[in-house]
Amino acid sequence: MSVSAAMVAATDHKLQRHLLREDGQEDVCLAVYRRSTGRTRTTALVAAPLLPQPGERSVHVNASFTGDYIVRGAAEAAAAGGGLVLLHSHPGGSGWQGLSQPDYETERSYAHLVHEMTGLPLVGMTLAGNGDWSCRQWTSAGDLTYGESVRVVGDSLRITWNDRIRPAPLATASQERTVSSWGETVQAGLARTRVLVVGVGSVGLDVALRLAATGLVNIAVMDFDSLEIVNLDRMIGATRGDVLLARSKVEVAHRLMMRAATTESPDFAQLDASVCEPEGLAAALDYDVIISCVDRPWARGVLNTIAYADLIPVLDGGIGIDSFDDGTMRGATWRTHAIMPGQPCLVCNGQLDPAAVQKDKLGLLDDERYIRNSGGNPAQERQNVALLSASVSAGLLAQFVSLLVAPGGIGVPGPLRYALAPHWLEHLPVETRPNCTFEGASSTGDGRLVLTGTHHRARESQAARNLQRRGMRTRVFHRVVPWFERRLRL
Amino acid sequence: MTATIPAVGVDAFIAGLGRCGVEAAREGGVVTFSVEAVTRSGRKVVRTGVAAAELQAWPGVPPHWVHLPVGIQLTRTNADATETLPGWTRHSRDIQNWGNATEPAQAWLAHVRSVLQEAL
Numbered sequence: 001m002s003v004s005a006a007m008v009a010a011t012d013h014k015l016q017r018h019l020l021r022e023d024g025q026e027d028v029c030l031a032v033y034r035r036s037t038g039r040t041r042t043t044a045l046v047a048a049p050l051l052p053q054p055g056e057r058s059v060h061v062n063a064s065f066t067g068d069y070i071v072r073g074a075a076e077a078a079a080a081g082g083g084l085v086l087l088h089s090h091p092g093g094s095g096w097q098g099l100s101q102p103d104y105e106t107e108r109s110y111a112h113l114v115h116e117m118t119g120l121p122l123v124g125m126t127l128a129g130n131g132d133w134s135c136r137q138w139t140s141a142g143d144l145t146y147g148e149s150v151r152v153v154g155d156s157l158r159i160t161w162n163d164r165i166r167p168a169p170l171a172t173a174s175q176e177r178t179v180s181s182w183g184e185t186v187q188a189g190l191a192r193t194r195v196l197v198v199g200v201g202s203v204g205l206d207v208a209l210r211l212a213a214t215g216l217v218n219i220a221v222m223d224f225d226s227l228e229i230v231n232l233d234r235m236i237g238a239t240r241g242d243v244l245l246a247r248s249k250v251e252v253a254h255r256l257m258m259r260a261a262t263t264e265s266p267d268f269a270q271l272d273a274s275v276c277e278p279e280g281l282a283a284a285l286d287y288d289v290i291i292s293c294v295d296r297p298w299a300r301g302v303l304n305t306i307a308y309a310d311l312i313p314v315l316d317g318g319i320g321i322d323s324f325d326d327g328t329m330r331g332a333t334w335r336t337h338a339i340m341p342g343q344p345c346l347v348c349n350g351q352l353d354p355a356a357v358q359k360d361k362l363g364l365l366d367d368e369r370y371i372r373n374s375g376g377n378p379a380q381e382r383q384n385v386a387l388l389s390a391s392v393s394a395g396l397l398a399q400f401v402s403l404l405v406a407p408g409g410i411g412v413p414g415p416l417r418y419a420l421a422p423h424w425l426e427h428l429p430v431e432t433r434p435n436c437t438f439e440g441a442s443s444t445g446d447g448r449l450v451l452t453g454t455h456h457r458a459r460e461s462q463a464a465r466n467l468q469r470r471g472m473r474t475r476v477f478h479r480v481v482p483w484f485e486r487r488l489r490l
Numbered sequence: 491m492t493a494t495i496p497a498v499g500v501d502a503f504i505a506g507l508g509r510c511g512v513e514a515a516r517e518g519g520v521v522t523f524s525v526e527a528v529t530r531s532g533r534k535v536v537r538t539g540v541a542a543a544e545l546q547a548w549p550g551v552p553p554h555w556v557h558l559p560v561g562i563q564l565t566r567t568n569a570d571a572t573e574t575l576p577g578w579t580r581h582s583r584d585i586q587n588w589g590n591a592t593e594p595a596q597a598w599l600a601h602v603r604s605v606l607q608e609a610l
Contacts, residue, residue, distance in 0.1 A: 301547075301550075301551060305547075305550070347550075347588075347589045348589070353588070354550060354551045354552055354588040354589055355551075355552055355554065355584050355585050355586070355588055357547075357551045358544060358551050358552060358553060358554045359554055359584075361551075362544075362554060364554070364582075370568065370582070373568040373582075374568050374582065433589060433590060434592075435589070435590070435591065435592055435594075436589070437498075437549050437550040437589070438550060441498075441550075449498055449546075449547040449550045449551070450498075450499070450546040450547055451546070451547045451550075451551065
């Protein structure tokens with residue numbers, strides 16, 4: 001398991017104000033964290049600073065603190081259902097910080113006590129004078145694991161990397177024009193950022209390919225669907241051979257991403273899974289940014305939850321087409337928005353109906369008998385948006401650049417809507433509702449709202465693909481199609 | 491200072507009803523409680539319920555099915571008798587504009603009362 005930490009910008013600001021003193025001396029404090037447990041990564045979500053009370057610490061160029069302060073902090077952390085972070089500053093430092101021998105001994109000496117009181121590992125963090133963070137985690141026995149990154153989520157996503165564990169990949173010759181657009185430092189950070197694309201239809205595939213071409217090393221695509229003939233007009237690069245071989249969308253996306261990659265060592269993952277199931281959710285928690293290219297309410301509900309609870313920014317978008325009564329086109333609108341603390345959630349900005357999340361989770365949106373009894377038409381087709389889907393992916397990628405690169409120091413723009421007929425780009429004046437459950441659950445990590453469950457539609461899709469693959473017809477195609485694929489463009 | 495985890499799930503639903511002066515109890519897989527509503531046959535106190543399984547993400551996501559005893563008949567309904575109490579029926583009802591209320595349990599009570607307006 002790798003280790004990381006994350007916090008919202010307001011927490012970062014409060015900690016910086018305490019730890020980076022005007023007199024230039026080191027300082028120390030505690031904070032409560034909550035755990036976010038992914039499949040291969042745990043993240044300590046720093047939720048609430050516990051600043052020292054008079055007499056609990058002293059500053060003398062270095063800083064020291066009393067054992068009572070640790071006991072008070074651990075007790076408060078335990079009462080809040082969290083763990084304890086011990087933080088100190090290196091005012092003259094920059095970048096990821098190592099541990100001096102005295103700091104090592106101090107943190108190690110409290111690891112057992114804190115674990116006993118909170119049931120969670122002690123996390124140590126260091127703040128460098130330029131605002132860079134570093135983190136590590138201690139077992140009860142005093143064994144140390146250094147973190148790989150610390151994320152600060154504000155209008156932009158600021159990540160400090162542990163260069164030893166996640167070194168910056170060398171920029172390649174094919175990235176020359178990319179690097180010249182924003183500089184080597186930004187590229188080094190961007191290339192290491194773990195990005196998950198959920199849903200690889202027309203929009204998701206386009207997004208994933210462009211991330212690969214930009215030089216990102218760790219990109220994952222998650223989808224449980226198989227490629228069908230009706231997808232070929234939108235999934236550029238997918239072939240009739242893929243359909244004949246009953247390939248999954250993630251297999252196809254992975255192949256195309258490998259071709260588009262410009263990094264020397266791409267580490268792209270194909271996740272044939274649903275984010276609505278616990279395993280899919282756990283896999284999603286391993287990533288720093290999620291791009292939501294799904295249209296079903298349940299999946300978007302889950303992503304809306306982890307954007308706040310687990311401090312993983314979710315970039316979401318969608319398109320709607322309006323027709324007149326005579327069937328001719330009236331217009332289309334597409335929207336993009338960054339979902340994360342400080343920005344309105346999908347419910348607050350009117351892009352997700354919680355009641356529809358429940359119906360989707362219950363399977364009612366796919367239950368033909370239920371739909372008929374409700375007066376609906378189960379065979380209703382979704383509109384094809386092939387010509388316009390690139391506009392949605394462009395909008396999502398622009399939000400991605402604002403989030404990670406912050407051109408001109410400006411982060412995400414807030415919810416955007418583009419109206420096709422008049423070609424208006426609008427900044428929507430949407431604000432978080434005072435009672436937003438999702439924003440209110442920021443940094444709760446594994447205590448998040450439980451929205452996952454068995455996703456029957458995903459299981460059925462995977463089962464149908466496996467059945468098709470075992471069929472004689474597909475097995476014959478497996479012998480023939482790859483031969484043609486090497487010689488012809490199917 | 492410590493952060494508090496927002497109250498979520500079945501217990502939060504029952505606690506919310508309690509704040510509204512409505513006592514709720516678990517019966518099997520259903521949380522039951524009574525509401526006073528004006529139906530087509532006048533003012534009535536009606537027992538109703540919600541499946542506990544639908545309250546996992548409360549109050550972020552509301553339940554879909556409104557559970558009612560078989561004796562309460564609605565004029566238009568998409569209903570079945572699965573995953574409810576013996577002698578009860580669950581009715582499909584969409585709730586609109588979820589997420590605005592200061593007290594989500596109050597919003598749910600208002601929803602149930604509006605459903606019961608159709609009761610015969």
